Amino acid sequence: MGRLYAKSKITLLLIISLVISIFNINKTFAVSQAPWPKCPSIKAKSAVVMDITTGTVLVSKNATKKWYPASTTKVMTALLAIEKAKSLDETVEFTKEAINASEPGSSSIGMTPGEKLSLRECLYGLMLASANEVANAIAIHTAGSIEDFADMMNEKAKELGCVNTHFKNPSGLYEKDHYTCPEDLAKIAREAIKMDDFREIAGTRTHVIPETNLMKEKRPVSNTNQLFNPVKFPQYGYEYCYAGKTGYTNEARFNLVSFSKKGAMDVVCVIMNAESKDVQYTNTKKLVDYAFKRFRMLQTDKIPLKLNESGGKTYTNIIENDPSAEFTVSGVAALAVPKKCDINGVITEIKENDLKAIQAGKNYIGSVDYRYGGECIGSADIVYTSTRAYSFEKNEVIPKVVPEESKEKKLNYFAVGMIVVSVLIILCLVWYLLVYRRPSNIARRRYRRKKRRINSRNRLKW
Structure with a gap:
């Protein structure tokens, strides 16, 4: 017993x-939702790691706090110069205004009034040597004056969704009302790296600026970002970093923008207000390694759209005319999500376009926002490809939709x-x-x- x-x-x-x-x-x-990874401990006052594909902030510390950006400002300067130029072979002439607006002793490649360079060569001097007189010359060439170029910078920042940014000059030299925050600077950098010319120039380690009309000697320049060009400080070399921009003034302290890619993940890391070079480089490596370790890319075609639950007229009308219709997404192929994220943890929010007819070929019938943990982690267009053109009937039957609250209650x-x-x-x-x-x-x-x-x-x- x-x-x-x-x-x-x-x-x-x-x-x-x-x-x-x-x-x-x-x-x-x-x-079905793993918790969003928290930012590891770092010494820099502010930082952000952003997924370049979707713009999702993966890791952050004081992401919206305003700081002086120093020469990381030049990322925006390069972005606008490339965007507004008809060709990078345009000739830029250095005026007295451009030379005099640069502080004596600040970063320079020694340009003098009357010298001429192509815009492409100016961009190498801007991004690699961080030359302030080059930033001013580019601004005057692009907008007519430094002040008008600053207005263009602020308009572009607003267009990109920057809410804690205000620029006063194209170089980043200290001015009281010249500031940004890590999240805004990451948005600007993300937009810039999409441009092939910017990616090529910002990812160049060394370059030789040719002789000019007034200077018969060539000017060699070297990228100051030691993560991917560790010439002076080999200990900071980082195999995944492929481009970047440094920035320093006494008021701004050490600032760094770095682009890194590992496998399918492509990120930009922004460090602001670090107390030393060692902090800006070691903190960047720590944050980017952490992002690569804790996140993965989830293919959007594996996430069900659930259009039948959207209650939209367009979907209903298409199904009535083409019961075997198939729908795909376009615009973003993958989303950055925590590695432990289950596919059911990604919620889709459908927004349908009110279409009256379908054309033969591709039809953009709406968009989808992907959400995880209450935050939007990406968006895409919904595409329906039809073999024929047809118009919708007047009387549509809208399927009954179960509200989100009811679903949660059932769960x-x-x-x-x-x-x-x-x-x-x-x-x-x-x-x-x-x-x-x-x-x-x-x-x-x-x-x-x-x-x-x-x-x-x-x-x-x-």
Whole structure:
């Protein structure tokens, strides 16, 4: 009996463990969202790591705090110069205004009034040597004056969604009202790196600026970002970094923009207000390594669109005319999500265009926002490719949509039901194994059954 009772206890423990495991699996299914990784400890005052593909902020510290950006400003200067130019072979003439607007002793390649360079060569001097007189010359060439170029910078920043940014000059030299924040600077850098010319120039380690109309000597320049051009400080070399821009003034301290790619992940890291070169480089490597370790790219074609739940007229009309219609997404092929993220954790929000007819070929019927943990992590266009053109009927039947709140409530009821069932199962098992199967109770039941059989036989005899 003692052995049987001991075995019963072991069996009970195993069954309870199994029930708890099942409950945990159900809980995981119900939540299906891994927590967003937190920023590791760094010494820099502010930082951001942003996914270049979608613009999702992966890791951040004081991401919206305003700081002086120093020469990282020149990322915006280069972006606008390339965007506004008809050709990078345009000739830029250096005026007295451009030379005099640069502080004596600040970064320079020694240009003098009257010298001429192609815009392309100016961009090498801007991004590699961080020459301030070159930034001013580019601004005057592009907008007519430094002030007008600053206005263009602010307009572009607003267009990119920057809300904590205001530029006063194209070089980044200190001015009280010249500031930005890590998240805004990452948005600017993300836009710039999409340009082939910017990517090529910002990713160049060394370059030789040719002789000019007034200078017969060539000017060699070298990229100052030691992560991918570790000439002066080999210890800071980082194999995944392929481009970047440094920035320093006494007021701004050390600032760094770096682009890094590993496998399918392509990110930009912004460090602001670091106390030393060592901090800006080591913190960048730490944050980017962390992002590569904790995030992965999830293909959007694996995420169900669930258009049948959107309640839109366009989808309904298409299905009525083409029951075998297939829908794809265009614009973003992958999303950056935590590595432990389950595909069910990504929520889609559909916005349909109100179309009256379908054309043969590709039709953009709407867009989809992908959300994770309440934040938008990417957007894409919804495409329907038709073999024929047709118009929609006037009377459309809009499918009934289950509100998000109702879905959440159903999910909660399901979870509560599972908890109740699990508790009842455990209580029944406890009663069966510890009460019903108790040796004394088993003996008592056997005695009662034996007594009933004896009484039954006696009654039959009588």
